[in-house]
Amino acid sequence: MVKIPEYADAVYRFVQAHATIENGRRVCREPLYPWLMMEFDLNIHNVKAIRTSAVKELERRGLVQRPNPRAALLILID
DSSP states (O other): OOOHHHHHHHHHHHHHHTOEEETTEEEEOOOHHHHHHHHHTOOHHHHHHHHHHHHHHHHHTTSEEOSOTTSOOEEEOO
16 A cells, blocks of 8 residues: 555656746646546545645645645645
């Protein structure tokens, strides 16, 4: 069973790979749901909680910001 820190590491790699520059900041607007479902063979019922927990872990580590939890936007902190 994959643990939240492992999901968070994978999400961070995904975010870095899909980041673009907007207003001088690195951001990722790619939705995480489809990728998480495919990458980890998750169903729709599990993916929301896992995505939320993984992003919160990345925020706790100081690697990303998510200004709006309902939006796909993640800001990478360099």
